[in-house]
Amino acid sequence: xxxxxxxxAVLALLxxxxxxxxxxxxxxxxxxxxxQKLKDRIDSLRAGxxxxxxxxxxxxxxx
Amino acid sequence: MKKLISKIxxxxxxxxxxxxxxCGTVATVCTVGCKKLDPAGVYQSDKALYAADRTxxxxxxxxxxxxxxxxxxxxxxxxxxxxxxxxxxxxxxQTQIKSAIALRDAYAATPTPENRSKLDDAIRVLRxxxxxxxxxxxxxxxKTTG
Numbered sequence: 001x002x003x004x005x006x007x008x009a010v011l012a013l014l015x016x017x018x019x020x021x022x023x024x025x026x027x028x029x030x031x032x033x034x035x036q037k038l039k040d041r042i043d044s045l046r047a048g049x050x051x052x053x054x055x056x057x058x059x060x061x062x063x
Numbered sequence: 064m065k066k067l068i069s070k071i072x073x074x075x076x077x078x079x080x081x082x083x084x085x086c087g088t089v090a091t092v093c094t095v096g097c098k099k100l101d102p103a104g105v106y107q108s109d110k111a112l113y114a115a116d117r118t119x120x121x122x123x124x125x126x127x128x129x130x131x132x133x134x135x136x137x138x139x140x141x142x143x144x145x146x147x148x149x150x151x152x153x154x155x156x157q158t159q160i161k162s163a164i165a166l167r168d169a170y171a172a173t174p175t176p177e178n179r180s181k182l183d184d185a186i187r188v189l190r191x192x193x194x195x196x197x198x199x200x201x202x203x204x205x206k207t208t209g
Binding site: 004008009012013015016020028029030031032034035036038039041042045046048050051053054055056057058059060 | 129133168200
């Protein structure tokens with residue numbers, strides 16, 4: 001149980017860290033494509049995207 | 064021997080999550096601080112706007128990681144403080160993100176020092192939320208191993 005919890009935490013944090021590390025160690029400037037990807041994510045968040053999955057429901061909400 | 068291997072494994076796994084958080088944050092700081100923006104991109108070399116957008120998406124990613132971690136492991140964590148903290152993130156994350164984006168848009172449209180200052184304030188709020196989510200996530204991991 002403990003190990004599975006830790007692995008779950010590691011996987012959750014890998015989702016966050018991996019693309020950032022990859023971008024930081026890549027050579028050259030931030031490309032127009034990468035800039036566009038970031039802008040697209042902001043546009044998606046502006047439209048309210050990303051908050052509709054069950055983990056965003058409060059613990060007291062009914063399933 | 065089996066106990067020792069188990070302890071080493073747990074110790075290694077306990078060290079990995081904070082290390083990943085630090086690596087991700089350092090990578091973001093390095094990318095924003097050290098790299099140049101290709102002027103042909105949508106940010107047109109505006110590093111302040113680019114840095115703000117990086118922080119906004121980072122805040123979403125960290126808060127999402129935290130609420131997902133708490134949701135998927137609620138029974139194992141079994142800590143009302145952590146669930147309460149996750150519910151607090153659930154209640155406020157979207158408003159905080161939207162507020163930061165609105166101020167980001169205002170700065171993008173009119174890049175005055177006043178708008179920059181308001182954007183910086185919103186980014187500070189998000190940085191605080193990132194820090195809290197990371198802290199509670201580490202607490203959730205420690206609770207089951209300590």
